[in-house]
Amino acid sequence: MEKILIVGCKNTMDDVCIGCSRCLVAFNRRQGVFEIYEGVEAEIVGMVGCGGCPAPAIVTRLMQVKLWNDPMKEKPTVIHIAPCIAEQCPYKDDIMKKIKAKAGVRVIEGTHPYVPADIFA
Numbered sequence: 001m002e003k004i005l006i007v008g009c010k011n012t013m014d015d016v017c018i019g020c021s022r023c024l025v026a027f028n029r030r031q032g033v034f035e036i037y038e039g040v041e042a043e044i045v046g047m048v049g050c051g052g053c054p055a056p057a058i059v060t061r062l063m064q065v066k067l068w069n070d071p072m073k074e075k076p077t078v079i080h081i082a083p084c085i086a087e088q089c090p091y092k093d094d095i096m097k098k099i100k101a102k103a104g105v106r107v108i109e110g111t112h113p114y115v116p117a118d119i120f121a
Contacts, residue, residue: 001041001042001043001077002037002040002041002042002043002077002078003042003043003045003074003075003076003077003078004027004042004043004044004045004076004077004078004079004080005044005045005046005047005048005065005076005078005079005080006020006023006044006046006047006048006079006080006081006082006111007047007048007049007050007058007061007079007080007081007082007085007095007099008020008023008047008048008049008050008081008082008084008085009049009050009082009084009085009088009089010049010050010051010052010053011052011053012082012084012088013047013049013084014049016084017084020047020082022111022112022114023047023080023082023111023112024044025112025114026111026112026113026114027042027044027111031112031113032110032111032112032113032114033080033108033109033110033111033112033113034080034111034112036108045069045074045075045076046065046069046076048061048062048064048065049061050085050089050095053091054091054094055091055094055095055098058095058098058099059098059099059102062099062102062103076103076105077105077106078105078106078107078108079099079103079105079106079107079108080108080109080110080111081095081096081099081107081108081109081110081111082110082111082112083110083111083112083115086109086110087115096109
């Protein structure tokens with residue numbers, strides 16, 4: 001079974017995304033990048049913010065996920081980088097580099113496909 005951790009932008013997750021419902025809906029519907037889990041047993045085990053710009057604590061945040069989930073014997077097998085980082089963050093390359101260097105699991109850019117083509121159309 002795939003155990004998915006979603007990493008998103010702290011600022012977006014706190015102020016804009018309202019519970020990050022787009023990532024969760026996309027996973028439940030297996031849409032967007034989550035299409036790769038169609039017919040695969042998978043679940044989301046957590047969502048975590050980057051820690052704030054320029055994400056100097058992202059590795060610490062991942063270690064917290066490990067620590068908090070250890071009593072339940074849950075650990076991610078894959079990390080998805082939400083669009084708020086993958087498509088919007090000026091620190092994306094550094095964040096991705098840190099996560100890939102320390103996570104020890106696959107890191108995939110993207111989650112949901114629900115970005116409007118035109119804001120005022």
